[in-house]
Amino acid sequence: MKVLGQISDLGNQKMAVPTMPLAYCSKDHLDSLFRCLWSSPACNISHSSCAAPCQSQWHDCSFQQTQKLGPYLNFYKRLVSKYDTNLPPGALTSHYDLHTLMQTIRCHPDLTRAELVETHLADHAVCKSGVATEDRDRAIDLAVRIMTMVNCQLQNRSLGYVEYGATFHGWPAETTFCDFMQSCFPSPLPGGPTSSDQVETDETLIKTNLTAVQVMKTAKLRFEATDDLRNHLLVDRKRRTVQIFHHAAFLKENLRCTRGQDRNATMTEQLKVCAVPRQIALEILDSIQKVLFRHSDAKSRAILRSLISKESFDPECLQFEYSSLRVPGEEEVPYRYFGSRMAELYEEVENPSPDGLFEKWLERKSGARYVMLATLIGVLFAVLLGFLSLAVSVYQSYISYQAWKHPVVG
Structure with missing residues (x-):
């Protein structure tokens, strides 16, 4: 592929290989990341002279992408900077090795993890002579983590570089990337209503009545930012928290990338275009901007502003966009993946869990x-x-x- 070739050409410019080869991240590295994730066109303007966005649409401009994607890029830099090869040669010697690996995984979602290594990564840096198997698996897990925003690991093996307290979802060697993603986000609603009319009624009721103010005042829950898509709307009754996947700019880029996608596309076809399925991105962004922190509720919007300033939520959560993200027919989003989480949160508001010994x-x-x-x-x-x-x-x-x-x- 053209994008893959561009990344590979940049990879030929590698110099020395430190034990922490991804610690430094330049603007060229970020351009490569954008091309890998969303097939963004390469910028012909030298970064040294780029001080303002060019005349192209903003989402095609790497300068504005960098500005909008600040929280996600901080997450990327923090995560890759912890990648340590211990002893060279490591599985990844540069950001371009990582991006090429991500592109390869995305282009072959119907292959198992083992087949991916044996067939398509045989000539990749992660499989070169002397690289420890554990380091190779860590590199693959890191690539999937950045692409999908899901904590991934080979079963029974620790990543070793993610934050303390993170939870993982295993990608076994005999499982395809497509099956891995489907296991991360099972559908339809587990344990939910069986009648489609009942599901529609419940969702309408929830979307109408559930707000951030009610979550905090009635249910006495506090909002907590998460970098894992799977944890969105996850309620922890012991800690009295509800987690919110706050990387709105990342979700918006995925929606722009998949805007022309066939609605009936299979999971495999979707993953070849973008590593985050469109329906998942729609549901998360919709639950933030049109339900919990809706524009019509000034108090809930004030809570969101407070979370942005004090809890490092993505400022893009406040910026509602429609024409550049959605297509006709997506005015109302059915919650096929996060419907049960939304219903559970609504139930917590209606019937709060007991607080205190009494x-x-x-x-x-x-x-x-x-x-x-x-x-x-x-x-x-x-x-x-x-x-x-x-x-x-x-x-x-x-x-x-x-x-x-x-x-x-x-």
Whole structure:
């Protein structure tokens, strides 16, 4: 492919191979990344003289892509800078090795991981003589992580460079990349309503009534940024958090890349165009901009601005775009992947989980819990009144006894 050839040509410019070869990231490296992920055209303007966007559409301009994709590029730099070969030769000697690997995986989604290594990566840097098998697998996992924003690893093997506390989804050697992605995002809704009319009704109700304000004030949950697509809308009741995949600029680039895609395209056909399926990107962006932080709810938008300034959420979450991202028929997005998560969050708002030892002792469902709480308060109040009445009766009896024992003589 032309894009693959461009990346390979740049790869021939490699010099010395440090043990941390991806620690430095230049603008040329970012151009290569854009071409690999979204087939962006190469920029003919020297980066040393590029101080403003060119006259092309902004999403074709690497200068503006860099500006818009700031949070995602920071994530990319942070992740690749931790790649350490320990002892050369490593599986990856440059950013171009990584980008070529990403392009190869995307172009062959119907091959198993083992077949990919044996057939299409035999001449790649990750398979050259002397490279440890574990380092090769780490390189493949890193490539998938950057392409899909999913924590990937070969089963029973640690990546070793991702943040503490991250969860992983295994890509076994005998599984294709397509099957791996389908296992990451199962569809249809697990355990959800079976009637299509019921699903549509529930989604309409949720989209109408669920807002960020309700999530924070009623359910007492706080929003937490995540870099993993699979964790979007994931509720952690113990920590009282709901995770939001906040890389809106990354999602928008994927939607632009797949805008002309056939709606009936198979998963394999979709992955050859873009590593993140269009439906998944639509659902996540829709849940952020049209449901939780909708433009019509000023308080929810204020919460989003606070998350951007204090929690490093992507500022692109605030920028609503339609014509450049969606096509006719995508005005309302059905939630085939994240519908159950949305329903679970809505249920948490309607019937909050007990908070504190006293509430946990009571019934879990909010309606029954508050009825029982009111009943208990009534019983305690009645007991208190009983004790007060008893005290008054005892005191009156005492006064009567004293009056009888010590009569007042007129």
